[in-house]
Amino acid sequence: MENKVLADIFYEIADFLDIEPTKSSKFEIMAYKKAGLTIETLQEPIEDIYKKYGKKGLMSLPGIGSGLADKIEEFIKTGKIKKYNEFKKKYPIDLRQLTNIEGIGARKAILLYKKLGIRNIADLKRSIEQNKISKLQNFGPKSQDSIKRSIELLEKSKGRILLGVALPLAEQIVEQLKKSNLTDKIEISGSIRRMRETIGDIDILAVSNQSKKLMDFFSELNDVENIIVKGETKTTVWLKAGISCDLRVVKNKSFASALQYFTGNKEHNINIREIAISKNLKLNEYGLFDNKNKFIYCSNENDIYEKLGMQYMPPEMREDRGEIKLAQSHKIPKLVELKDLKGDLHVHTDDSDGENSLEEMAAAAQNNKLEYIAITNHTKSLKIANGLDEKRFSNLFERIDKLNQKIQESANKLILLKSAEVDILKNGTLDLDKKTLDQMDCVIGAVHSYFKMEKNEMTSRIIKAIESSNINILAHPTGRLINERPGYLLDIEKIFEACEKNNVILEINSFPNRLDLNDTNILLASKYNVMFSIDTDSHRAEHLKFLKYGTGTARRGWLAKEKIINSKSLDQLKQIFKK
DNA sequence: GCCGTTTTCGGCCCGACTGTTTTCAGTCG
Numbered sequence: 001m002e003n004k005v006l007a008d009i010f011y012e013i014a015d016f017l018d019i020e021p022t023k024s025s026k027f028e029i030m031a032y033k034k035a036g037l038t039i040e041t042l043q044e045p046i047e048d049i050y051k052k053y054g055k056k057g058l059m060s061l062p063g064i065g066s067g068l069a070d071k072i073e074e075f076i077k078t079g080k081i082k083k084y085n086e087f088k089k090k091y092p093i094d095l096r097q098l099t100n101i102e103g104i105g106a107r108k109a110i111l112l113y114k115k116l117g118i119r120n121i122a123d124l125k126r127s128i129e130q131n132k133i134s135k136l137q138n139f140g141p142k143s144q145d146s147i148k149r150s151i152e153l154l155e156k157s158k159g160r161i162l163l164g165v166a167l168p169l170a171e172q173i174v175e176q177l178k179k180s181n182l183t184d185k186i187e188i189s190g191s192i193r194r195m196r197e198t199i200g201d202i203d204i205l206a207v208s209n210q211s212k213k214l215m216d217f218f219s220e221l222n223d224v225e226n227i228i229v230k231g232e233t234k235t236t237v238w239l240k241a242g243i244s245c246d247l248r249v250v251k252n253k254s255f256a257s258a259l260q261y262f263t264g265n266k267e268h269n270i271n272i273r274e275i276a277i278s279k280n281l282k283l284n285e286y287g288l289f290d291n292k293n294k295f296i297y298c299s300n301e302n303d304i305y306e307k308l309g310m311q312y313m314p315p316e317m318r319e320d321r322g323e324i325k326l327a328q329s330h331k332i333p334k335l336v337e338l339k340d341l342k343g344d345l346h347v348h349t350d351d352s353d354g355e356n357s358l359e360e361m362a363a364a365a366q367n368n369k370l371e372y373i374a375i376t377n378h379t380k381s382l383k384i385a386n387g388l389d390e391k392r393f394s395n396l397f398e399r400i401d402k403l404n405q406k407i408q409e410s411a412n413k414l415i416l417l418k419s420a421e422v423d424i425l426k427n428g429t430l431d432l433d434k435k436t437l438d439q440m441d442c443v444i445g446a447v448h449s450y451f452k453m454e455k456n457e458m459t460s461r462i463i464k465a466i467e468s469s470n471i472n473i474l475a476h477p478t479g480r481l482i483n484e485r486p487g488y489l490l491d492i493e494k495i496f497e498a499c500e501k502n503n504v505i506l507e508i509n510s511f512p513n514r515l516d517l518n519d520t521n522i523l524l525a526s527k528y529n530v531m532f533s534i535d536t537d538s539h540r541a542e543h544l545k546f547l548k549y550g551t552g553t554a555r556r557g558w559l560a561k562e563k564i565i566n567s568k569s570l571d572q573l574k575q576i577f578k579k
Numbered sequence: 580g581c582c583g584t585t586t587t588c589g590g591c592c593c594g595a596c597t598g599t600t601t602t603c604a605g606t607c608g
Contacts, residue, residue, distance in 0.1 A: 017580090024580080027591055031580030065581050103597085105606050138605090142598060190608095201608090229596055229607095236596095236607095246608085248595095266592095266608075273592055278585090284593065 003039050003046050006075055008096055009084050010036035010068075015095045015106035016087040034063035034267075039072075047076055062320075094120040102150040102228070103143075111138070121151060149226070153238055160198035161243050162482060164512025164549055167192055169223075169241055170202045176221060177247075182214040183207060185255055189262040190246075193315045195552030197482055197515045201236075202245040205262050211249045218247045254286045256298045261285035267320035275308050275324070283308075316555035321523070323558075336534075336561040338551045343372035343566045343573070344544060346421065346444060346475060346507065346535030351396055352377035353385035355540045358396075358416075362403060364541035366412040372570050374419035375400060376444050379431035381423050385448075390436045393420065397439060415570055417441040421475055426450045428464025430471070437470050442577045444507070445471035447479055447488065455489035462490070466498040472577050473533050474499060476509040476516040484513065492521060500528040503576075505565055508557075510550025511537045522557025531576070533565050 014032035017025050038061050039046055049057045050073065058069040075081050091110060097120055098109040112118040115136055116127050124147070127133055133144040170188045177186055183206040187193070190203030208214045215235045219227045228236040228244060235247050250258040261269060261284065276283040280291045288296040288304060298304045302312040310327040314335050317323040326332050348354035349361050356364070358375065365373045377396070378387035388396065397418045407414050421444045423431035430437065430445065437443055445465045453461065465471055477495060478487030499506055506525055509516045514537065517525065522532070534550040536543050554564065561567040565576055 014580095028580040030591070034581080063581065067580060099606095103606070107605065138599070140599060146597085203608095231596060234595055262608090264608085270592060277592090286594090 003042050006046060006072065007036040007040035009075070009081060010039065012095050013081075013084055013087065015099055015109075016084075016091065018106040019091070019110045031063065031068070035068050037267075038063045046072060050076055092119060097121055098124065101147065101154055103146055104150070111136070121154075125151060156242060159483070160200050161241075162512045163192065163195060163197055163199055163515075163552070164546070165241070166199035166202060166243065167549075169239070169243075170204065170245075173202070173221065173223060173245065174204060177204070177206065177214070177218060180214065180217045182210050182217055184209070184252065187259055189259055190264060193263050194265065194318060195316050195549070195556060197518060197553070199243070201243060202239075203262055204245065204247045205255070205258055206247060206249050207252045207255050208249050214249060215247065250285065253295070253297060256300045256304055257283065257287045258285045260301050260304055263315050263318060265319050268318040268324070271320060271324050272308065275310075279308060281308070314555060316552055317558060319519075319556070333558055333560045335555045336551060336559050336564050336567060338548050340561040340564070340567040341370075341534060341547055341551065342569065343370050343374075344536050344538070344547065345374040345417070345419070345442065345473060345533050345566055346376050346509070347373045347538045347544070348377055348421075349375060351392070352382075352387055353539060358399060358403060360541055361538070361544075362407065362414060362416060364544055366407075366410075366414050368544050369412070370414060370544070372415040372417055372573070374417040374442055374444070376419045376421040378421055378448075379423045381425065381431045382448050387423070387431070388420070390433055393432070393436050394439075419443060421446050422471065423448055424462060424465040426453075426461065428461040428468075430465060430468060434470065441574070442472040443470060444473045444475045445504075446475035451479060451485075451488045453488065455491060458488050459491040459494050462495055463498045466495070466502050466504045469502065471504060473505045473507050473535075475507045475535070476514050476537070477506055478516050478518075478521065480514070480516055480518075482513045482515065487516070493524065496525045496528045496530060499525075499530050505531045505533045505576075508532050508534045508550045508554050509537050510534060510546040510548075510553070511543070512546065512549055515549060515553045517553075517557070519553055519556035522554065522559060526557065526559070526563075531565050532559060532563055535566070 010032045014029045017029045055069045055073060058064055058072050059066060071081050091113060093109065093113050095106060095109055098104055099106060116132055118124050118127055128144055128148050133139050133147060134141040170192055174186055174188060177183055185207040187205050189205045191199050192202060211232045215230060215232065219230055219235055219237055223239050224237045225240045226238050228238055233249050236244055238244050248262060273283050282289040288298055288307060290296060305312050305327065311330045311332045313323055313327050313332055347361055349358045350356060378385040380387045380389040400416050400418055404416050418440045419442050420440060424445050424447050425431055466474065478490060480487035506517055532554065534547060534554055536546040538544050565573060
């Protein structure tokens with residue numbers, strides 16, 4: 001059973017509840033939505049949790065109490081939920097699909113069903129063509145038009161886009177807004193600031209005393225396809241890139257609280273606000289207020305958290321995963337920063353499937369002020385990537401030696417490490433002979449074939465490689481590609497355990513569609529005494545810049561630089577690899 | 580529906596924007 005299926009049912013129940021509001025349904029709706037989110041973002045099948053720990057296990061999940069645990073149990077046992085089926089019988093419509101349309105919520109969807117029998121988007125499109133929506137009470141020509149546009153956008157939208165796409169896009173928009181000279185302060189907020197792996201929309205926050213002009217400037221940018229809403233403090237546009245972008249303008253004195261508010265996430269903010277209330281304060285996007293509604297000036301976010309009795313919290317941690325308690329007891333770790341990273345241990349060249357030569361990658365690394373990079377080309381069985389055999393590796397290592405010598409004469413010191421991204425074959429053995437592996441400074445092991453193995457088989461396969469004492473780093477441990485394919489079936493905690501025992505380092509692959517390990521797996525792995533390596537998996541010189549995405553992911557996993565091997569000097573690193 | 584360092588009842592975040600109203604409901608984040 002997929003968690004998403006159950007999560008969607010909970011979301012839909014929440015929508016159904018919204019149709020006939022009662023005094024308490026507002027909160028029941030919130031409960032279903034919160035539980036839906038919990039289930040959707042769970043890292044293991046909810047069925048497994050139920051099998052292992054029963055109803056109690058379900059109830060230990062945030063937002064799931066006795067009532068909803070019963071519903072989950074019912075679903076696992078019978079494949080359905082009575083309450084949901086009753087709603088479905090009364091309103092046989094595709095509510096999830098319809099409410100996906102911007103501007104249509106549950107109540108409008110039901111209204112459309114009752115008046116026009118609309119059950120899904122296809123029905124809705126037909127009614128728009130026949131000009132029926134605009135004649136409905138409470139709707140008008142503008143509503144019909146906006147629904148029509150929303151459907152078009154939905155059909156074009158690719159859903160959440162990669163952080164690696166959204167961040168550069170947001171930076172480029174911010175640059176243009178800065179150049180307008182209409183803003184005094186401007187920051188990217190929202191999920192980009194939290195460095196989430198995928199982004200649903202771009203949020204930008206600005207201070208301006210020419211708000212109207214700024215909004216005009218923003219909505220007329222070249223990147224904009226059309227305007228969704230436009231006001232003096234909030235404007236939303238649809239970008240040609242296929243994502244929406246919000247610009248919000250606040251007064252200077254509200255900037256800190258607005259930045260806190262719009263960075264989120266929502267659950268984190270709700271908790272923070274509740275803490276404010278418990279201290280007889282009120283926090284909203286305009287500021288912090290005392291019980292007489294008197295404004296309390298905060299010059300930055302640090303000020304706000306401090307006045308609430310907490311330690312400052314890096315944006316990447318604000319996901320309501322226990323960070324608030326940590327901040328209250330002043331135990332927020334000092335997270336790794338991009339500038340802490342001294343090297344990159346996963347870099348390809350055109351010897352296998354990279355696009356740049358050894359020399360070009362070395363030059364790029366020097367430009368990026370890296371002290372060392374490991375040249376990790378693919379091995380022979382990965383034919384599609386032009387993997388190297390023992391003989392070609394031997395030749396490559398001679399070239400690396402020569403280039404290292406040459407570089408030592410230049411100003412920007414850099415050491416190239418002899419390495420490989422060795423294939424972990426189907427039976428768990430490595431794709432190179434021991435003699436060749438022994439010549440390397442370090443070895444990365446990775447799975448690139450037979451993804452569809454059974455869970456136990458795949459777990460043993462990888463553990464065999466970890467125990468071989470021939471690899472130092474396990475690359476992209478789960479093999480997932482964001483928005484493309486899930487990871488292979490794996491008992492991930494057994495992998496972490498094996499890494500701890502055998503001193504094998506876990507990679508945090510920074511490639512934007514990998515980010516593997518991801519934040520939740522890093523948090524899980526942190527229960528074990530393991531180290532991590534933030535690597536780019538560069539296949540081109542520009543890819544070396546991806547370190548920032550891996551760093552963001554590590555920060556989302558609460559990692560301090562002490563846990564990151566490539567924050568260490570080369571000498572320290574070699575000590576670690578010797579083990 | 581959930582939840583608890585004011586615990587088993589009584590709270591539960593809150594403001595912006597829009598369209599169609601003529602004072603507000605619905606939607607969104």
